[in-house]
Amino acid sequence: MRFLKDTDGYVLVLTLLFLPVFLGMAVLVIDISRGNNAHSDLQAAADALALAGAVELDGGSDAITRAKAAMENVDNTVHFLGNDANNMQTVLEYEDVADNEFTVIFLRDIPPNDHDPIDQAWVNANATTDGTDAEYVYVSARSEDLYSIFSSVLKPLIRTVPVRANAVAMSQSAVCDVPPLFICNPFEGEGITDLQTAFSNGLLHGRILKLHAKQNQNDPAGPGNFGFLQTNGTSSAADIRDFFAGAPNPTCYESDTVDTKPGYATSIATGFNIRFDIYDAPYRNAQDDYGPAYNVRKGYKPGTGNFCRKQALVDPSTADFMGFPDNGTMGSPTNGAGGVLVGSPDDYGTFTTPAGPGTWDEWDISTYWSVNHPANPTGHTVVESTFDHLGLQPSRYDVYRHEIETELASANNLVAENSTGGETGYPKCSDPDNNVDHVPAYDPADPSAPTGTKDRRVIIAAIVNCLANPFNGQATLPVNSYASIFMVRPIEKSSNNGKGNQDEDATLREGGTIDVEFVDITGFGGNGTLDTFIRAESILVR
Template sequence: MLRIVRAFWHDQRGIALILVSVMLPVIIGFSLLAIDMSRVNNLHNDLQKAADAFALAGAAELDGSSGSWIRAERAMATLVSNDSYFSTVGTNGKLTLTSGQPGGTANCNAAGNISWCFLKAIPTSDSTQITAANLTTYVADANVATGEAQTRFVQVTVTPVGFAAIFPASFLTGNAANNGFNVSAVSVAGFVSGVCDFTPVFICNPYEMDANGTNRAGGYTLQQAVSDPAVHRRLIELRKVGNGAAAGPGNFGFLEPPPGVGNGAQALAETIATSKPIGCYESGHVSTKTGQNAGPVQDAFNVRFGIRATGGGFNSAEYGPASNVRKGAVPASKGNQCPQYNQLTFYGAGNMGLPRDATTPYMSGRMGDGNWDLSTYWSTNFASASRPSSWNATKPTRYEVYKYEQSAGLVGTASAGGEVGTPPNACQPPVTSVDRRLLYGAILNCNALEAAGNDLSGHSTNLPVEAFGSFFLTEPVASASDDASVMVELVDVTGANGQGTLNNFLRDEAQLYR
């Protein structure tokens, strides 16, 4: 008997079945937990990808210009539609995540399956979350005009969706009555917009609205002006912002040159005169340069017209003139010299540059009505040469005429007084890689910036840009004084309604930050 008991005690046959029976609930539990972890991970990935897509779509419109909030909402509503799986809502666990367009008037809003806030900044540390408690530190101003200019980021939060666990979730949540929990996702994206190879110039927006929502340019916005030929052919008289001079619509000044260019008026003038500028500027972070003497700056503009700098300088190929320098002037003395400004005779018999507008009813007499004398200009310079018939119905811009002279081979045609548009051989060879008659600059809402305490005639930093633009120089700068006029015609701007001619300069990038 004792032997039988001892044999039974040492018999190990069938022990695996006992161990499996004991561990089977644990094995099944871990299997269910692994399945749940996979399901909830897939759900969170779907929600996170949706949040990222919404944030990137919205951030791509946050260029700091007017209407950026409503454009961001439109982009999120129309460009993004993501599916998520394994939630307790939707059809068989499939939920299509969408947004909506509440109108672009609020700095924080919600629509569809997401909510969002437009932010002016984010915490420096990724471990610091943006919550309801600290949101006021980072959210853009509730006033649309101010907030849009501040906005650099958008935070998108997906509305939490339920997840039903197979594994008893009460062990995880501590709620015996609930076998599930909610899953959400948050994403922060920002927009970096800028230009490279741009001249360090800013132009005060001639179409900037005042505090009452009106302006002195006929009520047009900058974007409306560039899309309407009757408006953007208006001639604009720019004047330099000097020390103590107020910066307002129609003024221009200088941006901080890129590192390595050097200080002083001559270095600044060289960065304006060159055909190979190296400056890059972001739309939310430009800095103005303290006012400089205007003398070399006048030369920096005029070398583009085949006019030799007064004090020498600008004698290398990168400072060459445009390929069409017709300006209504011939040298006072004969010969194919490269003249200085004071050696030119303007508007002599039979010579005519691009004329100014007939009247200047806008911007206190510094913006014309767009009605300029095309017929006399054409007959003076090109006699009976044909021109596009469409110009008879819609008057072209001066820039269009200038470009047509080049494409039609009329640059070398002599006017009645003997002027040709070809630069003198004694000047540097004409630059053909870029259009030297175009002035590129950052367009600032100077009234609003100065009202906010910025000194645009001095050194102000981190200024938002309404748009980057190009302006056609219609005539040389006549004076070296600080109140000298630079006559320009608006050609194109970045952003809404832009014509696309500045795309080669643009460096736009929406990127995820969190």
């Protein structure tokens, strides 16, 4: 009886009874920790792969090919799946083959709610192999199964547990600190909505675009019209004008959509023209605040005794003064807005790449050069064309850059060289040699230029398809692309002979146009020079 009532050692008995439970719980905790670590590694691998692929989804026809190539350069590791030192770390590498650790699917769309799964039915309806349609990249990562110590003890038939991680990413970009300008695609009426392909084929090279504001506020915008975008903070006419003069724009614009500003696209002429060293009211004394471009040659006769008194010739194509001329053939775009003209091929309306060199790029480069550089009247023959591989002659922008770069590189002074009539390309009205407070004219290629210097005769504009998305006033519009455009000449109206624009609204209503030339375009067909303006990144959405 005493033995039955003896309680000595009961703790040992209880410990022995519960020891398997304690050991099992410890093993379970270890397995859970290993599983969490392995899942974290897999999730990081899926995220990295999705981000690497999504950044290439720019709407190009080869976007998926480039995305897969980018993903193949990403290496990842997963830890704690195995149960010994030899297989505790697994290296994951993406290959576009069957039975790879990664399943990659490109999608046109994803469910609007995060809790809605991307299941097989959704994949069947939204998967794409067309790079122009791919908006999202879906990645599912699964390597070796987790070797479970706990499961193997309890039931040897269940020794491994699958671990999987999923990620979805998309490409996103924004354009920051640029003038709030949009342009209705001038070629939309001809069926050219794929501007990237048109640009890469040279169809936009060397073509002057004479863009016009809407003539009637109640009419919808059409091909060749330009207008303004909404800005953060105040957006009065004076503010918009300042942005075109060079004031920082506090707004970043999305790559996919933009919001237009209602009202007439007017009141910017004097701000725009500062970039050409023309300081009209209200900027007559703004040389301390806004500098011009480095090369402002424009076919103007210099004033006598006062460099700020310039006079535009009624016909700039004279023997003594000459700015960049129009194309040999000019035409109105199909369904284009009133007053809009574009440099056109002889067979205007086809817009297909002809056999041999095109005709849309032809402008009188030889006369321009002989008038402005009489010391070497045939020097234009050494100017390189950005589309020389297609047999196209140098664009106005090519010549403009050649004048600058030759002057900087070899001291040939092409910018400062006098034309036959005495005009130079160097800005005089804002010359710091005349007033130390004036903002110097820098070119980005000049080693002495401040960090972040931009070419003042190149601005960025959003291109939208106004026929496919008719609007009037304020609207949210899909962006076709962003383009850098070269400002060919100042905004003028024939009635004032270039002596100043007291009524800027009248300047644009009476035939004044923004005359520009394409330099580059965002997307797969561009030259990549817009990278400094575009903030491109890929983001995880799931």
